[in-house]
Amino acid sequence: MDLFAVFKELQQKSDTKILLVVLDGVGGLPLEPGGPTELEAARTPNLDRLAGESALGLLTLVYPGLTPGSGPGHLALFGYDPFRYLVGRGALSALGLGVDFRDGDVALRGNFATLGPDGQVLDRRAGRPSTEENRRVVAKLQEAIPRIEDVAVYFYTESEHRFLVVLRGEGLGDGVTDTDPQKTGLPPLEAKALDEASRKTARVVNLLSARIREVLRDEPKINGALFRGASRRPSFPSMAEVYGVRAAAIASYPMYKGLASLVGMEVLPVEGEGDAHEGKLKVLRENWEGYDFFYLHFKKTDAKGEDGDFPGKVAEIERFDALLPEILALKPDVLAITGDHSTPALLRAHSWHPVPLLLKAPYLRRDAAQRFTESEATKGSLGHLRGMELMPLLLAHAGKLLKYGA
Template identity: 30%
Template sequence: MKYIVIIVDGASGWPVESLGGKTALDAAATPNLDQMARRATVGMTSTVPEGMEPSSACACMSVLGYNPRVFYKGRAAIEAKSLGISVEDDEVVFRANLVTLNDGKMSSYAAGHISSAESAAIIETLNEKLGAADRSFFPGVGYRHILKLKGHADTLNAACTPPHDIADQPVAEYLPQGDSNSLLRSIMADSEPILKDHPVNAARIARGEKPATGIWLFWGCGPLPDMPSFKDRYGINSALTSGVDLLRGLAQMQGMDILDIPGVTDNIDNNYRGQMAGALKALDDYDLVVVHVEAPDEAAHSGDTAGKVKALEDIDREMISQIRDYKKDKLRVLVMPDHPTPLAIRTHAAEPVPFMIWGSGVRITGARRFTEAEAQKTEMTVTEGHYLMSMVVRG
């Protein structure tokens, strides 16, 4: 038996008036997913334990078969691991987004989706101007980067807000709060004059693109906990493909190999067909491959209704069609979002999501399509999402 796990990041959501009261998943034309759903176990599950943050880090950990209550200690260190950044006992790390602030408002949580190459040049400058023995910046993918602090564990007491939670809102009341906020606030403020006249920003403005006006710090945490490997836990070899550091970091924590597939990105320009073709080819060497697709989540964070629907339709046409045509081995597939990203709020929600287990030996639960409403109708509920992996690989 071979296994594919497809994480359609942020695919789930709420009804949208402009879509006739449908969710993006319901409005999208997904004939391949729908045909699979009619011969699959379809239901609902919770990937974010009560009281925990509805981040992709927490939710994807659930999808990968690990209980976030036990193993989740923070997101930034997971991304740091994917970048090869060590975090010692006296060190903490923060996610450092390049953002666009305009008249005191969060104009773009992603600096207009700045490229990795442009970001790397900016992060190099920030290290030259702001770096010190107790602080270093590390470039990541696109707008997502890491700040490491040494000897400042107190900064973890500051309350920080993710920038995608405050799109188009005034930022003053969302700056790091609490008694330990001063260092974080000063780093954020000091970044702004450095970036104001940066050559990368001058070029972006000339092209009519949003500049990176500053750095935004959040999701701080210390070193990672030990985690049993996926092989030890489930008895099979595994690999993952993703365009974001977070998923690659989670995979490394679990001893999964990382697939290097050309054209895999963190946005709607993703090479959907190539990513799935590479994943299926990898089944020659692995028992299970995880395919993480970020595009629907990014579209939802941007409030792009049409973009989210299109991403779901592209995934169905370019990726899911290949799954249905796979003939080499017996195959079992898990398809699901990690969390909802409702277009109305442009951030994550801690609500149940639909899941589908399709393939050899699965029970048919009567869904007609792969949508939130159809999943709810089956009355099939898995209370905690981390149990799904066992259902997939152990039947």
């Protein structure tokens, strides 16, 4: 069932503003059974007060048990079915690095590898080089291989053994198999076209692999490359088309700016380092009149979780809490605060656990939840929703969605 067709029919203009705050990876776990999660441990007087006058609930972003990557988690929050709107691995890397990546380009995720004298893979990660070493080799390749046939080739360092290639030229499909054999002792695979439109891409990838081996033949460790996840920039319907909103994104990290741009949001430039709290608020204030939907992203809650830093994640939640009065001063008609997935410090990774959702909006019912925490959200009047169900709820509370059926 394509709900976008329904939403398109039901669009209604209204002079209201929706603000979606995403605290990346905010959901957590207790370090010991029965203990508090990061949100439960945090002192959040402003969030507590807001929760008392809001409706709460839980969001399972993608599906019970499925741990969302950043792509599926965010697309779900934007209302895009994460099983239907897929972003390939190469495209996601390009978005994450924030490089020039245009319609028609094909992005490939690369691993530097060590190949033996007969061409077989000895180490799929070339001994995990430093990122500095990666930069040196990428510069060498970029200079030696500016193009293959009429296709421009752009190399970018990701980290350690990981790099990105963007191919730019006419007639490049992305239906191409990986060259990574996924195990040592075998030679890299030949890239094969999965459709007619991708034959040129496959040929270029194979020529590129051969050229890389030539250029790197005297390198002691990094003397080959394995490619995965060839993908074009996905072409998704925009939030303007689907929901009829003018949407803006305020985020610091390339991945989130990239994901927002995929759904047609205007990405507003933010000044400042890291999470740039003040820079983001400044941009939000300055652009408040220009849009009716804002996506405001904070990254550090996830980063601290990935580091296994429980107190650090608590501190980031408290930093957000301190910022909250400035956000509320803008008086958004509809304010949602949630996460794109859980990142419990206990697990040092994303997890499948649902995230709390706070909704401050007109037309709420009484709600028993008193804090923006996982356990309080369980009591909330919004119940337990799927991530992609949030967006129509926000539109409804904002008066932007008409009645369905007569």
